[in-house]
Amino acid sequence: MPDIETFEKISDLFKQLGDPTRMRIFWILCHHEECVIHISARMDMSSPAVAHHLRLLKTSCLVTSRRQGKETYYRASDSDKAQALHQMIEYLMELT
Numbered sequence: 001m002p003d004i005e006t007f008e009k010i011s012d013l014f015k016q017l018g019d020p021t022r023m024r025i026f027w028i029l030c031h032h033e034e035c036v037i038h039i040s041a042r043m044d045m046s047s048p049a050v051a052h053h054l055r056l057l058k059t060s061c062l063v064t065s066r067r068q069g070k071e072t073y074y075r076a077s078d079s080d081k082a083q084a085l086h087q088m089i090e091y092l093m094e095l096t
Contacts, residue, residue, distance in 0.1 A: 012060070013060060013062075013081070013085075016056060016057060016060045016062065017085065017089075019053070021043070021045070021053055022053045022056065022057060023089065024043065025039060025043065025050065025053050025054065025057065026057055026062055026063065026076065026085070026086075026089075027086070027089055028042065029057075029063055029074055029075050029076045030076040030082075030086040030089075032075070033073045033074065033075040034073065034074060034075075035071045035072060035073050035074070036050050036051055036054065036072065036074075037071075039054075039074070054074055058074075061077055061079060061081065061082070062076065062077055062079075062081070062082045062085065063075065063076060063077060063082075064076075064077045064078075
């Protein structure tokens, strides 16, 4: 049986996507790269609110960023973890 730390890491990951707003942002970033301003407009949210969610997703290594001039662009990480979560979200969307 895996140790408790493994289950804590998995639980923390699900907590990140337990918020529907973060899940929507993650889903958007799985499909294409965006800057905070474009995500804000798409989500009808303030830029600071979107930035807060992006910070949490980035801390979980689900999202990466790159800077181009004054803008920072975000996208889903190429990690196995992010790809698996994206596939799981897509599958669950089909079921509902």
